[in-house]
Amino acid sequence: MGTARQIINDERKKLTEIVIKNLEKDGLNWIKGWRSQCTPKNGATDLPYSRGNKIKLMIIADQKELEDPRWVTFKQAQTKGWKIKKGAKSIALEKWIFTKKEKNKLTGEEILIKLENPIANYFRVFNASDIEGIPPLNKVKKLEFSKTNIEFIERIKKSSECQILEKNQDRAYYSSASDHIVLPLKENFKSHEEFLGTMLHEMAHSTGHSSRLDRVLGNKFGSPEYAKEELRAEMSSVFTQNELGLELKNNHIENHSAYIKSWIKVLKEDNNEIYKAASDSEKIAERLIGNFNKLEKEKQKYKGKIIFPKKRNINNDLER
Template structure:
């Protein structure tokens, strides 16, 4: 049997559990965002993002943790809290950018002062260093103050501002939700067919996440048709972006309108079996997507002009 790379063993173990959950028809990172928050470190105040967010949320689902607080053993000790004997921690990753010449972390203040050409030249001296840390959930720790749960009220007006400020046309009709990259249009079923506002806006934001792939936005490959690997990878990115946006805006994510859910689950299973690292790649991209979408709340986006604009036909 081929020996596992120790540096990636924690990744492989995690992805195996994700695949097992998906095969049972359960999306492991789904939680009730109305009653929970993004995973965070109560000692440093850090909000875990990207792949660490997905990993910690999934482990919470695997182990039925309702506490969103995570920290290292040393951080718990500093607070006079005690990780219970026999508890197993969860591996997370941290990347730092290292300057080869100085062998020190990148001086971001200096780097930001460089011209674009200078940055391109300087980038040749940089590399990413990945470090892993083991963290424990609040429910694995004795002495930690009781979690104060807060009921978050969803401000749908602000979410609607995101849709309006995106300046992307939304067509209502039919029973499918999708984004058309050719026409830069989002298609949604009529709002009244959704069971509540949460479901409607969750679905709309999912399609808005796809729209960021447009060449004049974040420029991703949106050419893959349903059933292809490239489509499955894009769906995974939009899925994770929806999770991050849901956490930020308080949406109850598991109520969204997901078309062909069984087919999507199988496509994600196939992708992750072919390349377990895709879950980490997708979550990194999803972080960029969610940041881009959330800025719409306060910034009206310019209208993207199309050289040939056709009406989107929706069969009713």
């Protein structure tokens, strides 16, 4: 048994190998499986998992065709009076500690100190399908699309931090130079779902503007930087859809072989890249959700039920 950091590195390598294998087999179509899964959450606390742990559980759930998004530790199951099924296998998740409490030498007060080198640890969780006695899952009703959802799409559009233009052309893109999004006309899409998915993808790109989350944009097609930004946009689009209670089946990222090859190259060179992408994607999704939520609170016109994730401490992805 190695150190916590060694175990984490080994787990990251294994997950990266799964992602590479999926990319080589299905290109970016493999991401579609995430849309059938609700946001992974702890079955005991009801808190959603975040960042690398979130993406890992979504990938594992898709791979194993798990329909229940709840996960708990052995201790949590024991405390609740639930029983882990014989032969059930757990999944290792990461736990990073970035701060510690110390006493102020002058005042004696406890203060929070930021660690130069975060402390690495891990914990293991079991899926609810492997737990006896856990209550049935209360499934969140997905928003079904129809003509009445055009108004809902328009409200999401209004929450954009940059202007969104619809033009009679066949290309969707975000221009970082002029800070606006251009989309084909709604009637040029096969469905309202496809239009919304494309819009969310471009809205994700727009968060990279220097006045917002400040990512490097305008990268050359086929380059590693282009690949990284495209995957972040698509991953965050999926996160946003799940948290809004949407079920969009179409894949909106361009499935070019040049992009696939460049992304595989990036992953092979760095086992940490999928975790970096997950962290950035969650920040993007939280910004998009936050903007929409703020607009909804101001208007208070929409009567449909939208479930937003509980607040969490994004600095420490602690055992829940």
